[in-house]
Amino acid sequence: MAHVARFEREQDNLREALQWAINRKDPAAGLWLAIAVEPFWYMRGRYAEGRAWLRELLALDSGADHPGLRAMGFHLAGEFAYCEGDTAAAEALLQDGLRLAERVADGRAIANAEQILGNAKRRQGDLVQARQHYLRACTIAQQAGLPAIESQVLVCLVLTCLDQGDTEEMRRLTAELDAHMASRDNPFARPLLPVFQGWLAALDGDAAAARVWLAAGLRTIHEHGHHQPGLVVARCLAAYLALDRSDWTEAAQHLREMLRVAGAANERMAVARALEAVGELLAGTGQVEPALRLAGTASALRQTLGGRRVPIEATRLDRWLAGARLALGAAAEAAFEAGRSRRVADAVDGAVAACGALLAGALTEPTCRA
Numbered sequence: 001m002a003h004v005a006r007f008e009r010e011q012d013n014l015r016e017a018l019q020w021a022i023n024r025k026d027p028a029a030g031l032w033l034a035i036a037v038e039p040f041w042y043m044r045g046r047y048a049e050g051r052a053w054l055r056e057l058l059a060l061d062s063g064a065d066h067p068g069l070r071a072m073g074f075h076l077a078g079e080f081a082y083c084e085g086d087t088a089a090a091e092a093l094l095q096d097g098l099r100l101a102e103r104v105a106d107g108r109a110i111a112n113a114e115q116i117l118g119n120a121k122r123r124q125g126d127l128v129q130a131r132q133h134y135l136r137a138c139t140i141a142q143q144a145g146l147p148a149i150e151s152q153v154l155v156c157l158v159l160t161c162l163d164q165g166d167t168e169e170m171r172r173l174t175a176e177l178d179a180h181m182a183s184r185d186n187p188f189a190r191p192l193l194p195v196f197q198g199w200l201a202a203l204d205g206d207a208a209a210a211r212v213w214l215a216a217g218l219r220t221i222h223e224h225g226h227h228q229p230g231l232v233v234a235r236c237l238a239a240y241l242a243l244d245r246s247d248w249t250e251a252a253q254h255l256r257e258m259l260r261v262a263g264a265a266n267e268r269m270a271v272a273r274a275l276e277a278v279g280e281l282l283a284g285t286g287q288v289e290p291a292l293r294l295a296g297t298a299s300a301l302r303q304t305l306g307g308r309r310v311p312i313e314a315t316r317l318d319r320w321l322a323g324a325r326l327a328l329g330a331a332a333e334a335a336f337e338a339g340r341s342r343r344v345a346d347a348v349d350g351a352v353a354a355c356g357a358l359l360a361g362a363l364t365e366p367t368c369r370a
Contacts, residue, residue, distance in 0.1 A: 045265025085268035296339025
């Protein structure tokens with residue numbers, strides 16, 4: 001992560017250099033720099049900034065002299081679009097880049113495109129298509145001798161299994177990732193390994209080991225410069241485990257941080273997941289009406305983004321939402337619909353405030369689940 005920290009220190013100089021390339025109408029120089037800076041934009045959640053620079057660079061010319069470079073530019077722009085929940089734009093950019101990469105048989109660019117297309121499909125909830133893209137990316141990365149891409153794709157495959165609830169395949173792929181990392185370290189994948197191992201420990205019924213693994217994962221993420229995507233995943237899984245054992249305080253801690261990170265990075269699908277989880281927290285502490293409003297806001301946000309819930313999300317939501325509707329009775333639908341018409345920013349502020357109130361001791365007696 002040293003290069004990411006270095007880019008953070010040199011942000012002003014990097015922006016000047018990118019602007020210089022644009023002013024000189026030199027897309028090749030600008031794209032080379034943007035590709036080098038991408039880990040900083042991605043790991044720090046600076047998706048909007050990366051996307052804006054790439055939009056200007058890709059608009060300079062057709063890139064006839066640098067098709068492989070231009071393909072990578074499309075892929076990175078697509079990556080940032082999907083991170084912001086703009087899945088339609090992401091797919092269009094990625095398909096443009098994939099066509100260019102295939103035209104010049106650029107293995108690295110093709111593998112990158114397939115991985116990010118998989119990410120976009122996973123974000124939309126299409127796990128079957130996501131897995132197909134990931135498997136193609138993995139095969140190409142292996143054939144082209146690209147271990148960094150291979151380990152990143154393995155991470156994505158593990159996340160797909162987690163979303164599907166396919167525990168045995170997740171276990172197998174986590175072991176494969178662990179073995180892969182033993183000889184080919186990858187700073188993107190490294191902090192996520194203990195997070196995956198913690199989730200598997202929880203599924204095995206070892207709550208103590210799960211908490212140790214997840215704490216180790218969060219510590220590693222922070223030690224390596226706040227890996228934003230990894231932080232969202234780790235906080236979400238830690239919150240789920242806390243909710244499952246009715247540890248409302250710990251769940252509130254993780255969810256408040258998840259909302260902060262996802263909101264700052266404009267990871268809108270992660271925001272929807274976090275709002276549903278805070279709804280589960282509120283329902284568990286007897287605050288049924290605000291829980292239903294958060295579920296309604298999350299539902300409307302998902303509809304706007306064009307994504308559907310994956311099995312892990314749907315199972316959790318269905319479990320607590322049915323109880324909440326029953327508890328509130330005739331007023332349940334009105335609460336849900338009120339949430340659907342609420343501004344997402346207002347719902348996030350309310351969810352953060354609710355977590356803060358619980359942490360401050362406003363709720364002194366844990367209550368049964370609705």
